[in-house]
Amino acid sequence: MLYYSAMVAGLSGFLFGFxxxxxxxxxxxxxxxxxxxxxxxxxxxxMALWGTVLGALIGGWPSDxxxxxxxxxxxxxxxxxxxxxxxxxTEVYSFMLFRFLGGVGIGMATIAAPVxxxxxxxxxxxxxxxxxFQFNIVLGILMAYVSNALLGRLGDESWRYMLGxxxxxxxxxxxxxIRLPESPRWLIVRKQNIERATEVFKTLNPHADEKEIQSQVxxxxxxxxxxxSAKTIFSSPYKRPVLLAFFIALxxxxxxxxxxxxxxxxxxxxxxxxxxxxxLQSVGIGLVNLIFTFIGLxxxxxxxxxxxxxxxxxxxxxxxxxxxxxxxxxxMDVVPYCIFAFIASHAIGQGAVIWVFISEIFPNTLRDxxxxxxxxxxxxxxxxxxxxxxxxxNTLSPALIFSIFCFLMVLQLCWIKFWVxxxxxxxxxxxxxxxx
Numbered sequence: 001m002l003y004y005s006a007m008v009a010g011l012s013g014f015l016f017g018f019x020x021x022x023x024x025x026x027x028x029x030x031x032x033x034x035x036x037x038x039x040x041x042x043x044x045x046x047m048a049l050w051g052t053v054l055g056a057l058i059g060g061w062p063s064d065x066x067x068x069x070x071x072x073x074x075x076x077x078x079x080x081x082x083x084x085x086x087x088x089x090t091e092v093y094s095f096m097l098f099r100f101l102g103g104v105g106i107g108m109a110t111i112a113a114p115v116x117x118x119x120x121x122x123x124x125x126x127x128x129x130x131x132x133f134q135f136n137i138v139l140g141i142l143m144a145y146v147s148n149a150l151l152g153r154l155g156d157e158s159w160r161y162m163l164g165x166x167x168x169x170x171x172x173x174x175x176x177x178i179r180l181p182e183s184p185r186w187l188i189v190r191k192q193n194i195e196r197a198t199e200v201f202k203t204l205n206p207h208a209d210e211k212e213i214q215s216q217v218x219x220x221x222x223x224x225x226x227x228x229s230a231k232t233i234f235s236s237p238y239k240r241p242v243l244l245a246f247f248i249a250l251x252x253x254x255x256x257x258x259x260x261x262x263x264x265x266x267x268x269x270x271x272x273x274x275x276x277x278x279x280l281q282s283v284g285i286g287l288v289n290l291i292f293t294f295i296g297l298x299x300x301x302x303x304x305x306x307x308x309x310x311x312x313x314x315x316x317x318x319x320x321x322x323x324x325x326x327x328x329x330x331x332m333d334v335v336p337y338c339i340f341a342f343i344a345s346h347a348i349g350q351g352a353v354i355w356v357f358i359s360e361i362f363p364n365t366l367r368d369x370x371x372x373x374x375x376x377x378x379x380x381x382x383x384x385x386x387x388x389x390x391x392x393x394n395t396l397s398p399a400l401i402f403s404i405f406c407f408l409m410v411l412q413l414c415w416i417k418f419w420v421x422x423x424x425x426x427x428x429x430x431x432x433x434x435x436x
Contacts, residue, residue, distance in 0.1 A: 001181065002120065002129075002204045008176040009116050010132030012072055012109040015079045015173060017140025018147075018166055019048065019102045025148030026159035033156075034092045047096045048082075049386060051103020052110075052379040059108035060372035067186055068116035073177045075112060078105030080170035087164030110375040114359035115367055119183040120204055123427045127300035130356040138293045138347070142286040185428070188220045189364045219429045220364060233362060233369045241361040244420065245374035248357055251412040252350050253381035255316055256405040259389040260339065285343050289351075292344040296352030304424035305353050306416065312349010313413045319345060320406035328399035354378070360423055361431060 023045055031041045062071045082102030089095035117130040151161045181204065184197040194217060201213050208216075233242050300308060319342040326334040354374075362370030392401055423431065 001206075002122075005120055005180055005204070006117055006129040006132055008173070008180055009068075009072060009113045010136045011169070011173045011176065012075055012113045013133040013136030014140040014143070015076070015166065015169060016106045016109050017137035017142075018144045018169070019079060019082065019106060019140075021141045021144040022148065022162055022166060023048070023099070024144075025152055025162045029156065029159040030092075030095070036092060040092060044092055044096050044099065046383075046386065047099040048103035048106065049379070049383050051100040051105075052107040053103075053376065053383055054100075055104035055107020056110060056372060056375035056379045057107070058104075059111035059375070060368040062108070063112045063115060063371075064190065064368040067190075068112050068119070068183045069177060069180045071108060071112040072116065072180070073174055075105045075109045076170050076174035076177060078102065078108070080167050080174070083164055083166035083170055087160045087167075107375065107379060110355065110378070111368065111371045114355040115371050116183055118356070118359035118428065119185040119364075119367075120181075122205065123425050125301060126360060127305065127356050127424065128297050130359055131297040131300055131352055133355050134351055135290075135293050135297055138286075138290045138351070142290050145283055145286055184217075185220050185364050188217065219427065233366045233373060238362070238366065238370075241370060242373065244361055245358045245370055246377050247415055247419070248350075248354055249374045249377035250381060251408070251415065252354050252378060253385050254405070254408040254412070255346065255350065256320070256385075256402075257346050257350070258382045259385055260342065284340065288340050288343045289347050292347035293351055296348040299348070300352055300356065301424060304422050305357055306420050306422045308349050308353050309416045309420060310349075310413075312345045312351075312353075313409055313416060315341060315345025315349065316409040317406055317413065320402050320409060324399045324402035324406060327397065327402065357423065360426075360428060363431070364428065 027041070027045050030036070030044065034040075036044065059071070062074060066074075078101050082098045082105065085098030085101070086095055089098060113133045114130055117133060118126055121129040147165055148162050151165065152158050154161055181200045182196075184200040184204070187193045187197040187200065197220070198213060198217050201216055202208070205213070296308060303311075319338045323335060323338040323342070326332060326338060358371055358374035359367070
């Protein structure tokens with residue numbers, strides 16, 4: 001049941017990745033069909049991203065009050081509604097509304113899924129199981145590219161099939177959620193249902209003996225009593241985890257990862273590649289991202305979170321520095337290799353660690369609030385970077401842009417060195433010892 005639960009919760013990441021990228025195959029047809037201005041077109045395409053900001057802001061409430069399982073089912077319903085609504089839309093405004101609802105689902109998924117995965121996982125497996133969310137995001141992105149390529153041959157209305165096909169995994173996800181057990185930690189903290197929580201712990205870890213299960217339940221119960229005096233994550237004892245969640249989300253975007261993923265074809269065209277070649281290179285980014293995400297998840301409970309962050313940020317600095325040098329000296333043939341190295345560094349470092357780390361550093365009673373903070377920070381900076389990156393390209397040289405990203409990653413290296421603790425193998429209820 002542990003692996004079933006982890007795989008089902010991770011599937012919300014697949015819907016997240018698929019929904020984010022599937023629009024890339026439909027956006028040109030939509031612009032032509034409804035004769036959109038550049039402003040309308042940009043708003044229609046970016047609407048999901050702004051939905052994620054709202055979803056991240058409000059997603060902690062249902063996760064905390066209704067439970068992780070119900071919230072995940074709500075996420076699946078929003079993805080289903082978005083898929084069907086955008087597929088049958090007859091004008092741009094209803095299209096935007098349904099894209100926005102899909103974005104709300106993404107934002108809520110980035111709260112409920114990592115929290116649920118962290119709370120059901122044994123400490124020694126928490127990195128890998130929580131990291132399934134990130135792996136499924138990357139897999140969803142790759143499958144969206146493949147789906148678009150296959151369905152794009154169906155004529156002028158093919159964009160409707162591209163968007164509507166997501167309804168199938170959405171329905172599958174909702175059906176699978178029916179069998180999900182509720183988070184045992186949520187049952188204790190919010191429902192004081194120790195009996196039911198004990199049953200869930202036994203279901204998730206059938207090889208554990210009765211004494212071990214009772215000890216785990218007691219630890220959650222004791223930690224809850226100790227945490228009741230702190231009503232918000234902004235209470236003094238949690239200053240450090242708040243700053244850790246904020247900065248890991250901030251640095252994740254300051255690396256330029258979203259700009260490079262969203263505008264990869266444009267970056268490759270800047271090197272002189274033809275449009276077809278640049279699109280092919282973009283598919284290569286998806287494959288590299290998937291492979292190194294898998295490697296990162298294999299290593300996260302072996303090498304540890306902080307070690308992976310070190311490896312990732314070192315790769316950032318080298319690849320971004322070489323990119324800047326290549327553009328400055330016109331050695332354009334080096335750029336694609338640098339971009340692939342950058343994506344690999346992200347996948348094995350920040351990409352593998354971010355959702356795991358944020359979900360495990362806050363206490364049981366405040367985990368939803370902490371995840372909301374980290375997720376909201378991530379999405380607001382993702383939206384802002386995506387908004388301003390085209391302007392940066394038009395006003396600054398590529399060499400300067402990549403050198404700025406490189407410098408920011410040097411700052412991240414210092415932050416990891418002096419601020420980030422290692423959380424590998426630490427029980428959630430003992431995490432506060434890391435801050436003391």
